[in-house]
Amino acid sequence: MGEHAGIIVELTNTEIPGVGLIPLLPLLAFLIITLITLRWGRLSAAVSILAMLASLGLSAQLFLTRNSQADVVKQADFPWIDLGWTSVKMGLLVDNLSSLMLLMVCFIALLIQIYSFSYMETEIHHFPTQGSATLSRFYAYMSLFAFSMLGLVLSTNLLQIYVFWELVGACSFLLVGFWFFKTSATAAAKKAFVVTRFADLFFLMGILMMGTKLGTFGFVELNSMVAGNSEVWQYGYLAIAATLIFCGAIGKSAQFPLQVWLPDAMEGPTPVSALIHAATMVAAGVYLVARLFPVFDTAILAGHTVAYIGAVTALMAATMACVQNDIKKVLAYSTISQLGYMMAALGSGAYTAGTFHLITHAFFKALLFLGSGAVIVACHSQDMWTMGGLRKKLPMTSLAFACGCLALAGIFPFAGFWSKDEILAGTHGPVLVMLVLAAFLTAFYVGRMFFITFLGEYRGESELAGPIPPANLTPPVDPSWEVFTFKPDWTEERAVTAGTGLPPACLGAHMEQHPHGHHEPKEVSPIMYGPLLILALFATFLGFVGMPWDNNFEHFIHSPFQSEHPFHAAMMAFSLLVALSGLFVAWTFYGKDPAAGERRLQKRLGFAWTVFQQKYYMDHLWAWLLSGSLYLGARIASWVDDNIVDGVVNFCGQVTVWAGNELRKEQSGRVQQYLLLIILAVLVLIFGLGLAEPTFLVNPVMQGGPHAP
């Protein structure tokens, strides 16, 4: 194992603006939108898209220069918090991995922003109270997100990546809760933010643990330090620190056991799901692990943790994806599962495979989400059982969507095939077994989704609609409702029963206006399917840069860590076979009569079906843990504060009042009593002071009292 970096060079002053502007342009767009163009939605969209286009140009330029200087790492650091003796730095790190990520993020973000223009117009149309600033708000958040994500990619050190890590989390919060008047969207945004932030606690601890011990937070320094150091005393420490850092990735990349937030985050507008919860932000965890790859490679224990968590997640999420009815939920679980693949690869030492899958997945998953968005716009529903037969009605969309599905299922020669195959070839043991199972399930649920949605007859709201009521078991209640009875006075349920006459803003999610009467889905606008077709090209052909026998991707990423496996024909054939059999099984269930197939599947799975649909009861577990720990603690602390701490304080006050009342009685107005008291007091003074003989009575002039000059 060599060092992470070949040659480290300072970024020159002429290069810094070119790199620095890549994240700063979207920030500038954000500022322009919030401060100037807030009232003009279309203008805001133009500003945001132009900034993204410029960033894409800059990152493409940067990317092209990288081919000639494959193993040069360029870096520039600026002090951010400067305390003289010590400082916290921010900087720009340019190597092949980061330049590739920049290009990917900019490209996908640009396509999604173009797509959103049309998508958001139709969404806003549904919500009567949403004014002209809504589109601006959306593009402002998107620009802010682009800034944060690009800054994250360019981070030179752990503290900087933590800063942007938190910022992308906040943008995710804003965008998931974009339709803030919907209770479900607000709850989902809250959940996403709190869960990822919970993971970030451990991330921060890990950063502090590693950085303060090794004396640096920089990736390049850390990696070279760790790679050249195998002292045993540091090994355990390093493994703990690395595992804690990985906890941050568990949260952000929705790995087991914190995967619970990502499916809920689908409440956000679909382009948001495509950009943040499929292509970029959730991949940040994978990027972090890739950045610190030598650390995880050295601390084998941490590496194993990464691999097993990834594999378990991949399998678990794949099973859950098989029983979803909401098209976006299928894709959400599939994202979790695919992120698990990447983690498993990185944890097993297959650096190239993990990062390659990160890139290909970003393209085909963004494609699938955008495709689902087009379908949702066309059908006004997210339930797959109200769709069907869309192949004829949305030809362009279904063509692009099919490419994405084949890529996700891992069918030759689509992009997903190559990267997934590399991952399978790079892992071994139980991890491999779990991943192969997950690959089979992936093909199955992809087939299920495609057959139900695009084949057969259009069902609409008719009798043909599916046999399964969506998620027919109760989700856990918000723990603060149970523990504190902390429930808002006005809820959407009350709005429904309160009857008419209320302004739309009071109705929350129920204000959504659907067109009445029978509705035929028709092809979406070219602004929407254009990006889909472009992404479909990538989903189809991107894999060819990473063919095992001529791996351009590996050369570019310049993985110096291990001699990667050679061409592995048996594994390729095997993985293709697994994927095809998954698709075939899906066809046997859903090919002819999807509703009957679903009933059969439910019968076959039996109890497991309930478990899958209830997300392995993870939501219940977390809700229970939260109410049993923090909320219970809050109740206890609050009781103690009201009754004991404040009780003592108030008791002191009451004693004072009581004493005052009692002593008041001494002032009775009876002269005899006063006289008695005076005599007693004089006696006490005489005898008491006579015994004590304090010095100041003997020598009444105070020695050396304060005098002014």
Added chain:
Amino acid sequence: MSEMPMLSFAVWAPLLGAIIIMACPPCWVKGIQRVGVFFASLPLVLAIALYSQFWQQPGPGYRWVEDLVWFAPLNIHYKLGVDGLSMPMLLLSGIVCCTAAFISLQIDFRHREYFALALTAMTGVIGLFATTDLFFLILFYEMASIPMFFLVGIWGSDKSGDGKPIHRQQAAMKLLIYLQLGGGLVLIGILGLYFVAHQVSPSHLYTFDLEILRQIPLPIQAQQVLFLIFFLGFGIEAGLVPFHTWLPEGHSSAPTALSMMLAGVLLKMGGYGIIRLGFDLCPQAVDSWMPFFAGVAVVNVLYGGLCALRQSDIKVMIAYSSVSHMGMVFLGLATLTGDERNAIFGLSGAVFQMFSHGVITALLFALAGTVYHITHSRNLKQWGGLASRMPFFATLFGLAAMGSLGLPGMTGFVSELMVFLGSWPERPGLTALAICGLVITTLYMIRALGYGFCGPLNPRLINARDAYWYERLPLMLLAMTTLAFGFFPVLLTQVITPTLQEIVRRV
């Protein structure tokens, strides 16, 4: 440096305003309001001018010193001056006083008395940070705390929501008693210092002058006793658990502007006093007490956070969050026992946190108070969906909540990061617990945002209005401050670093 007594202008301008206002007829409301806002804004203008000068030429030592003999027999001087520690606090007081005055325009009865009392209190809180004579420190402290009793008792509000009810008269009494208790302890400490210092070095006259006192090496036992007295006295003012119960009652019952001043400035007096009197004058006592107080700090963080989590009354929630955030200040201060590099992180973090918490909490209280003024409810359950009627408030509340829970880009993150960076190498266990406090803050802040501003609009609030210009202006000022200092921490660190380095070297 300028020859004008700039600091005196800054300190006494509000009091001058108060005197002018008392001379006005009470029915002349518009005039009273204008005079009040004008004189409350003067300190900010002066503070910004001084701050920018200081920032351009950073360095240790006091600047703009004014020294007049006030009472010769006891050697009391009217002495003002600011150094790198008090400069940011002065700026903070200026910002909070100015914004509080704007928010005070909401007050709708007995304007004359209100503004006169509030302006007197402002002179007190600004003077606190500008004086270097301990006698005047106490004097300004009393000047700040006594008007607050009346302001809370008369213009305050009562608590709504779950849990124990809070009445404003009772809260005012508790507030005053606690402030006097803290002030009393500090007074005892100062008098002790006054006599002991002379005993130790009779060549010096009896003095209250900080600059002279810090040159006198006190015996270690005296330092230990005095340090404890100062720490407890100022700790009470800074919401040290278990002496914090005046915070939820006093801060939440106070009228909005006063909540801002209490939480934004007076609470900082505690941390400032501990550094100024505790660390600077009793440096050798730090090692014997701070390890213990590091534990108390973490209790502050977690206990305050958990109590805040239980509250449905937004102002009480913010008050408890102050307890939690001041715990971070104590934790940062506790790093002074360690290595120099950690100590400078911790101490700068503590000072940064005081500044940050001052701005962010002032913003939160201003928002909570203004929305209360509009909706007539402080109970989060009775809000709901306000974002569709008051987008401006909703945006700023989101910003403030994010700042409070430590989102990067705002000051809260910078200060907490510095505290953790300094504290982790010294006490990883305690720091880890304090880090856990972040998730509690996240929970209640995000919940407040969600319950208050998101979801369907409560029909009771259909006619709720968005902010008027005189509400927008101060809120924007506070928000811009936290963003500017959070993006560019150098705005603050360049001023405080030289002074704090000196303090660290002494310890």
